[in-house]
Structure formats: C-alpha cells, structure tokens
Amino acid sequence: MPILKRKGMVVFLVVLLLFTMIxxxxxxxFDKKNLVYANEENDGRAVEETDLPIEENEIMIDNLVxxxxxxxxxxxxxxKKRPERVIRIEGEEYSSVxxxxxxxxxxxxxxxxxxxxxxxxxxxxxxxxxxxxxLYNLRIxxxxxxxxxxxxxxxxxxxxxxxxxxxxxxxxxxxxxxxNDEIVRDDRGNxxxxxxxxxxxxxxxxxVNRDGYYxxxxxxxxxxxxxxxxxxxxxxxMAIDYxxxxxxxxxxxxxxxxxxxxxxxxxxxSGQFIKIQAEDAIYKSSPTVYPLQDRSSPTMxxxxxxxxxxxxxxxxxxxxxxxxIEWTFDVEEEGLYQIAFKRKQDQLRGTFATRSVTxxxxxxxxxxxxxxxxxxxxxxxxxxxxxxxxxxxxxTEGTHTIRVEVALGEIAPLLRTIESSVLK
Ligand SMILES: [Ca+2]
Ligand SMILES: [Ca+2]
Numbered sequence: 001m002p003i004l005k006r007k008g009m010v011v012f013l014v015v016l017l018l019f020t021m022i023x024x025x026x027x028x029x030f031d032k033k034n035l036v037y038a039n040e041e042n043d044g045r046a047v048e049e050t051d052l053p054i055e056e057n058e059i060m061i062d063n064l065v066x067x068x069x070x071x072x073x074x075x076x077x078x079x080k081k082r083p084e085r086v087i088r089i090e091g092e093e094y095s096s097v098x099x100x101x102x103x104x105x106x107x108x109x110x111x112x113x114x115x116x117x118x119x120x121x122x123x124x125x126x127x128x129x130x131x132x133x134x135l136y137n138l139r140i141x142x143x144x145x146x147x148x149x150x151x152x153x154x155x156x157x158x159x160x161x162x163x164x165x166x167x168x169x170x171x172x173x174x175x176x177x178x179x180n181d182e183i184v185r186d187d188r189g190n191x192x193x194x195x196x197x198x199x200x201x202x203x204x205x206x207x208v209n210r211d212g213y214y215x216x217x218x219x220x221x222x223x224x225x226x227x228x229x230x231x232x233x234x235x236x237x238m239a240i241d242y243x244x245x246x247x248x249x250x251x252x253x254x255x256x257x258x259x260x261x262x263x264x265x266x267x268x269x270s271g272q273f274i275k276i277q278a279e280d281a282i283y284k285s286s287p288t289v290y291p292l293q294d295r296s297s298p299t300m301x302x303x304x305x306x307x308x309x310x311x312x313x314x315x316x317x318x319x320x321x322x323x324x325i326e327w328t329f330d331v332e333e334e335g336l337y338q339i340a341f342k343r344k345q346d347q348l349r350g351t352f353a354t355r356s357v358t359x360x361x362x363x364x365x366x367x368x369x370x371x372x373x374x375x376x377x378x379x380x381x382x383x384x385x386x387x388x389x390x391x392x393x394x395x396t397e398g399t400h401t402i403r404v405e406v407a408l409g410e411i412a413p414l415l416r417t418i419e420s421s422v423l424k
Pocket of ligand 2: 278300301302310312
C-alpha cells in the first residue's frame, strides 16, 4: 500500500472487494458468430474469452429498427424541450384504483404526511396537469412494504399505453443489511457470516433501465394538459408518498468541479484519514451481497492466520447492473479529500469491471458514473483519479453516505443495440 506512506497525503479510504460483474444482462452472452444465452456452464462469462461481434453483426443490426425500443422513442422526441420544473403527484391523490387493498395512510413508517399503500396486484392511476409539454425524468418516493423479499416490479403507462419497452419492467429495490452489527463466532473461533435481513427505509428512486443499458434515467414525453400515469403491480407491495416529473441535473465534469473548488476557496484537508471497512456496509440492494471471508492476503483487515474473519464484501455476488452497496461515515473537517479503494478484480481478464459512485445520493462529477477497475490477481489500492491526478472530493463536516453500484460501462451501448435489434 505505498500510496498510504506518502507524507502529507490525505486519503479517505474505502476497503472494497471487487470482482466480476458485467454481461449478466438477461443472460445475454456474446459468442463470435452467434448470440447465445448464458447457462450454468458459462455463467455469463463467455464474453471474456471471445471477441465482441461488432463487425460481423453490424450490417444485420443496421437494417433493423425496433419501434418499441427506448432508442426509437428518444429519436422520435429528439426535438422536444426539457422543461426546468418539478411536478409532484401525491401518491394518496390518485384518481382510480382497480382492486381492493389500496389505502391511504398517515405518517407511515416515519413519513411526515400521507402515502398510499399499493398491493402486489392491481393498478393505480393519477391525473397530472402538465403545464408545459416536453421530456421529463420520473422519480418516486417509496417504502418497500413487507412482501416476498423480491424486488418490487411495476409496469408504467402514460395515458393507458406503455411508452416504450422497458417502462413495462421498472424495478424498485428493497433494502438489506446485516441482522447483527456485532460479530458472532462459532465454537472454533471463526466469524459467522451475518444473516441478511430487510431494513426497509423510505427511498427516492428514478425510473431507470435496470439492465444497466442506459447510464441516465429514462426520459418520458408528456403533452401539455391533463395526463394520466398508471402503475400496474407485477410483483410485491410498496407504499408511495409521491411521484415527480423532474429534470435530472447535467452532472458537471471533474474539470468544472475543480474550477468550482477554486472559486469557493476550498482546500485539501490535512491529517484527516477516514477508513471504512467494506464489510461494515450499512445497506445493500440484495441479500446476496453479504460480508465475505477472504484469506488470500495477510493485508486484509481483519485477518487471522488460521481463523475465518469477515473482512470484505462483493465478489461474485455483486455483478448484476444496479446492485449497490452503501456505507456511512463521519467527517470532522470540511474540505477536499481523496478516495481510495482497496479492491481486487480477478475475474474479467483483459477488460474492466465498472462501478459508479454516488455520495449522499449524487454523482460528485460525471466521471464517477463509470469507474473502470482493471484486472489483477492481487489486492490493489486504487486512488480514484484520471491519468494525471487523483480526484478531490468536497466533503462537509458531518455524516455522509457513499454508494457503489454495478454499471455496465463502455459495453452498454453495444449491448442495447443488440438487445433491441436482434433479439425480437
Ligand atoms: Ca404523499
Ligand atoms: Ca475489511
């Protein structure tokens, strides 16, 4: 870990285990001449050993247009405005529901105000007055009600029709965490892997493509005047506080953020060092992302020469686009910090594993939408940065969250072309 020995260096450290992910999209795997489906044998990893079929399939792809696809939808609306406004639709102010089981609640699970409970079946419709036509993003403030422990799934309609393929499968995560914060050991002194339980909280989520094909949340076209939004339940109950039409901010580049630091007179902190053990994640999107016991290196923390210790997280269970892990940490001194990950990516030879990073629910700058982690059999310390210098992050005094999510990275455009054009 030479980076830590540099004098005066300020490092805010996250210890992480990174393994493979990528290409487990709907089981789609590339082969040299054919598209084949992943199966137990190849486990979605065939892409590592084969070349991507860009040239050979180019002609076929170009000749096909899928009129239900999101790409086509965007093309059709390419000239539309993006109105700078937020239009809130209160969940409890719905215009109709199809079944029993929908009900309005006051102050549900710590919420201040009303929300509507929507069961695992049935449909709910709201009327929304749109003052200005254009393309809007959508987000929802929801609570994952107890159900069957699956992701919440909804089909979304505007004026009773599904705007594009993808809007028919919107996923909203449940939230998971360790059952116990204290480490429990078996009678031989080995750490026991903590059981994962649901830790439901109110969350805000944008309507996104959950295969990871698009980095940005979906855009929906709304005409001016009274419009209808419908959510059909496919799986699992949820409570809805509100839905909003809004505009996703354009995320500035690091270059722009650096200028902002200068204008604000922000300085690098000194003498500050915050270390977060990856296995101490507070929340994750999936119960399969549990603490791991890595014995491949004595530099692991904690480490024992003969006993198993919970000391890392992620690995093979953290590869589906959209799966995330979240940590909280306290900052004592406001200023600029670096971020480093102690990580290992020993699965995707010759290519990168990609993750996105948000702090307090936002991308600090656009480069953090896709951070490549290169292949290496050993644990490495990666300081986030570009070819020239480490990135600096502005952190205020107090408690913050950092979330790291699986992203497809550079391969996403290729995947979505093939998915929308060929697999029909
Ligand atoms: Ca509400
Ligand atoms: Ca650790």
